[in-house]
Amino acid sequence: MKRQAMSIPKQKIRVKVNNRVYESEVEPRLLLVYYLRDVLGLVGANTGCDTSNCGACTVIMNGANVKSCTVFAVQADGCEIMTVEGLAKNGKLHPLQESFSEKHALQCGYCTPGMIMSAYALLMKNPTPTEEEIRHGIAGNLCQCTGYQSIVRAIQATAEELRRGE
Amino acid sequence: MQEETPQQKKEYRWIGKPVRRSEDRRFITGHGHFLSNLRFPDASHVAILRSPFAHAEIRNVDVSRALRQPGVRAVLTGGEVKDMMKPWPHLIRIPDCYGIAVDKARYVGEPVAILAASDEFTAQDALELIDVEYEPLPVVTQIEKATEESAPLVHEDFERNIAWHKNFVYGDIDRAFRDADMTVSEKYYFHRYSSTPLDLTSCVASYDQATEELTIWDQNQLSPMYHTRYSKVLNVPSNRLRIINPDIGGGFGNKVHVYPYSALIALMAMKLGGSVRWVADRQGDMSAVMHQPDRVTSVEAAVKSDGTILGLKLVIRENFGAYVRHPEPQNVTRAFPSLLGCYKIGAVSIDAYGVFTNTCPTGPNRGYGQQHACFALERTVDAIARKLGVTPEGVRFTNFVPPESMPYETPLGSVYDGGNYPLALKKAMELIESEKVRARQKEMREKGIVVGLGLACTVEGGGTAMGFARLWGLEEKHAAGYGSPAESAHVKMLPDGKAVVAMGTVPQGQGHETVAAQIVAEQLGIQPGDVTVLPGFDSLTHPYSGAGSGTYGCRFSQLGVGALLGASGKIQEKMLLIAAHRLKAKPSELQVGDGRIHLRDKPDVGVSVRQIARIAHNMLAFLPPGLEPGLEAVHTYAFPYSQPVGNDMRGNLCCSYGNLAGAATVQIDIETGNVRVNKLVIVHDNGRILNPLIVEGQMLGGAAHGLAGSLYEHFVYNDDGQLLTSTFVDYLAITSVEMPEVTLSHMETPSPFTPLGAKGCGEGSAILLPALIGNAVEDALSPFGVRITELPLTPNKIWELLRQSEKKS
Numbered sequence: 012m013k014r015q016a017m018s019i020p021k022q023k024i025r026v027k028v029n030n031r032v033y034e035s036e037v038e039p040r041l042l043l044v045y046y047l048r049d050v051l052g053l054v055g056a057n058t059g060c061d062t063s064n065c066g067a068c069t070v071i072m073n074g075a076n077v078k079s080c081t082v083f084a085v086q087a088d089g090c091e092i093m094t095v096e097g098l099a100k101n102g103k104l105h106p107l108q109e110s111f112s113e114k115h116a117l118q119c120g121y122c123t124p125g126m127i128m129s130a131y132a133l134l135m136k137n138p139t140p141t142e143e144e145i146r147h148g149i150a151g152n153l154c155q156c157t158g159y160q161s162i163v164r165a166i167q168a169t170a171e172e173l174r175r176g177e
Numbered sequence: 178m179q180e181e182t183p184q185q186k187k188e189y190r191w192i193g194k195p196v197r198r199s200e201d202r203r204f205i206t207g208h209g210h211f212l213s214n215l216r217f218p219d220a221s222h223v224a225i226l227r228s229p230f231a232h233a234e235i236r237n238v239d240v241s242r243a244l245r246q247p248g249v250r251a252v253l254t255g256g257e258v259k260d261m262m263k264p265w266p267h268l269i270r271i272p273d274c275y276g277i278a279v280d281k282a283r284y285v286g287e288p289v290a291i292l293a294a295s296d297e298f299t300a301q302d303a304l305e306l307i308d309v310e311y312e313p314l315p316v317v318t319q320i321e322k323a324t325e326e327s328a329p330l331v332h333e334d335f336e337r338n339i340a341w342h343k344n345f346v347y348g349d350i351d352r353a354f355r356d357a358d359m360t361v362s363e364k365y366y367f368h369r370y371s372s373t374p375l376d377l378t379s380c381v382a383s384y385d386q387a388t389e390e391l392t393i394w395d396q397n398q399l400s401p402m403y404h405t406r407y408s409k410v411l412n413v414p415s416n417r418l419r420i421i422n423p424d425i426g427g428g429f430g431n432k433v434h435v436y437p438y439s440a441l442i443a444l445m446a447m448k449l450g451g452s453v454r455w456v457a458d459r460q461g462d463m464s465a466v467m468h469q470p471d472r473v474t475s476v477e478a479a480v481k482s483d484g485t486i487l488g489l490k491l492v493i494r495e496n497f498g499a500y501v502r503h504p505e506p507q508n509v510t511r512a513f514p515s516l517l518g519c520y521k522i523g524a525v526s527i528d529a530y531g532v533f534t535n536t537c538p539t540g541p542n543r544g545y546g547q548q549h550a551c552f553a554l555e556r557t558v559d560a561i562a563r564k565l566g567v568t569p570e571g572v573r574f575t576n577f578v579p580p581e582s583m584p585y586e587t588p589l590g591s592v593y594d595g596g597n598y599p600l601a602l603k604k605a606m607e608l609i610e611s612e613k614v615r616a617r618q619k620e621m622r623e624k625g626i627v628v629g630l631g632l633a634c635t636v637e638g639g640g641t642a643m644g645f646a647r648l649w650g651l652e653e654k655h656a657a658g659y660g661s662p663a664e665s666a667h668v669k670m671l672p673d674g675k676a677v678v679a680m681g682t683v684p685q686g687q688g689h690e691t692v693a694a695q696i697v698a699e700q701l702g703i704q705p706g707d708v709t710v711l712p713g714f715d716s717l718t719h720p721y722s723g724a725g726s727g728t729y730g731c732r733f734s735q736l737g738v739g740a741l742l743g744a745s746g747k748i749q750e751k752m753l754l755i756a757a758h759r760l761k762a763k764p765s766e767l768q769v770g771d772g773r774i775h776l777r778d779k780p781d782v783g784v785s786v787r788q789i790a791r792i793a794h795n796m797l798a799f800l801p802p803g804l805e806p807g808l809e810a811v812h813t814y815a816f817p818y819s820q821p822v823g824n825d826m827r828g829n830l831c832c833s834y835g836n837l838a839g840a841a842t843v844q845i846d847i848e849t850g851n852v853r854v855n856k857l858v859i860v861h862d863n864g865r866i867l868n869p870l871i872v873e874g875q876m877l878g879g880a881a882h883g884l885a886g887s888l889y890e891h892f893v894y895n896d897d898g899q900l901l902t903s904t905f906v907d908y909l910a911i912t913s914v915e916m917p918e919v920t921l922s923h924m925e926t927p928s929p930f931t932p933l934g935a936k937g938c939g940e941g942s943a944i945l946l947p948a949l950i951g952n953a954v955e956d957a958l959s960p961f962g963v964r965i966t967e968l969p970l971t972p973n974k975i976w977e978l979l980r981q982s983e984k985k986s
Contacts, residue, residue, distance in 0.1 A: 054214040055207020059375035060459040064905035095207040112201040115870040119686030120204025121375045121426025146913040155427045156686050158881035159913040
């Protein structure tokens, strides 16, 4: 998918995504979400709005969850990014991914990559969240299918599992 | 030994189990096959120029500057499109609809030109180079204004903007009103919202000029049934038209009405040759795909002094928006099968008309008009209770169809297939601790804490039949053949015993791949993990039925299941014959077990499924004489209890009738008007549960949509027809913070009519919630004399209602 512009000088960026370093030349106006999807082929992060509301584009950038539709690719120069594609290790799914499936925390799957990354960021910052903290932690991610209850349960179950694993 | 029927059978190996979904893997790892994820490397990119005016004559569209822009490949205007395609057909008289404005723009966002370029940025930028000469016209957006003499006409040959008008009378309505002790009347307004699926509308079309073959990738939930329609409209022979639906990120009925866009993209592909790709933006989606209609319903109820409802007179005035597109006017008629809810009301008259206005055309949204009907009915029941000075549950218990009357035929001809409505309501009240809540309510009011308890019940009709067309006004001679709905499945067992399945359904998250695998595994004696169900839909490789194939209206658990049972049943029969021949036994002495078929009385004497598959495919010498090799079957299942609708407009137009009872407690801040839902209880009965994870998911998801519509979501137009809520900044989709915990309780009354006793279950809670919240809020505000007749119950609205009633007192 080409998103070309007319004679706008490109900039060099160097980004580490899912532990792999990429060097690219991008237009300044290229959004991070499109860099990930169209240039790197990582189609997990989606777009569902144009106003930074839906959260389907959520990825982790330098340890924090960000809406990649509201970050320019050039802003990611020198940064470390993790997307949903980077969660599984050697074919083994991350506990969050397993939990989401076990608790039926996804139906159409469109919000799921962004939702999982927000959950990941939440648990990184707060390994023992209350239900209220979980709900606030994913308030920036819309889901039209599940009604959120099973998502909350999946995050609670993961928190529990990670605690037991320690 | 009397065998249990499939509906009665208590325990299955896989059916009914909470099997984890097989489709999850690709979604949780970021590999969903959403259309926007698929690669079409050489595709041109389409951008759509949309009308900024709600109503304007299009004097001229000059595309010359755009065409001169490097990278722009073609532009199509309405006039050109009109010459390239036929208008979308319907069974009733409608204004021509091409999906693009031809002479006039009739709503903000209506496509005026479509432009194809080498890349997305070039396409977007070039839109600004298209010069359109508009002559703005007066605008009408409101239902009651649309039919006034002075109202501007949206379509010249539809007088007074009346798009459709029909009257229906069921039962002896005059007698009901003669025998009544009183009438209770109210007028309700139901507003516009939708389910705004996150996956933006998109379409790819690819036209091979050499072979004259067209392939369309779109998100149409009804594409199997619409396949011949696309063919006719685009003038592409149906055997050269392939429609593919990949993963769809949420449908909820909204994704039926993508088809006008698919045709435009297809035409561009046919003009250019090669592939053409389009992805909408959120504003385009919100303003110009579809809205659930807004509607005014006047209800007059004929009531006895003991609370018995003898009859209802309904006057429905619905805003159809700027065009009527099939399957409209189904928003009005979809509710007929469950119109009288859980009650044994003997008569109902419906005077319904739809008006054109300069707003987005209307279409299906989860519930599909049943939420509008339920709101009017359940609010009226509460109004009756108030008038009689009795409890809201009291009126309901007086009027419920008793469980011993099942199956129960309503005056409209629906055959309710079971359910214990009084017990469901009792359970809901127990779960919310209604007695405690009411006892404390008075205490809390004295402390200035405003709380309320609401109750509501509904029936949801699943699996819509083809006979609805008669209700729309199709003449008898044309409607005579439209009866049962159907669905198709193709199952094949591979030479080593695994299986592959293809269906005519178009899932958008309902878990069909998993449930279909459960059913086929059950029948063939294998594991669900051994069954691959092809995702999405492909008209070339999947079986389907013109009698409604697709995924909408909660039909899968009845019709999809019937097709799967039929196809896998044929294979099972062959497997039994092969095993019987091998074991020198009779098929009736055999049983399908785990991975093998064995003698019922001697379980260790059997043949493995793998062996049977090898025989059927490879070792043909071991086949019983005369038996065709292979283990493959297609089955199209038609619901047997749905006949064409007669001149009396009566018919059994759904395959199943689930029921729900809800209870909710709300707390209202009378300073700010904010409504908080404290507790939400939903008791539901959708017959046999095929997979409890999936059924719960549907209940909770529907509740979220219904709650969102009750309190937050609203498509608002100003008097100029500008849509003020066209992004998620203004259109308040519900988040995890607003969503309360929902207590679900299941009842299972298997239908005696559907193949496994399962009923449709995807819409019930979306239908119930607006009525439930309306009832709860009115209960909370009853000391202030506030009546709830419209939604959403935003803080502003509550504040206004409180001020209004202050003035009155």
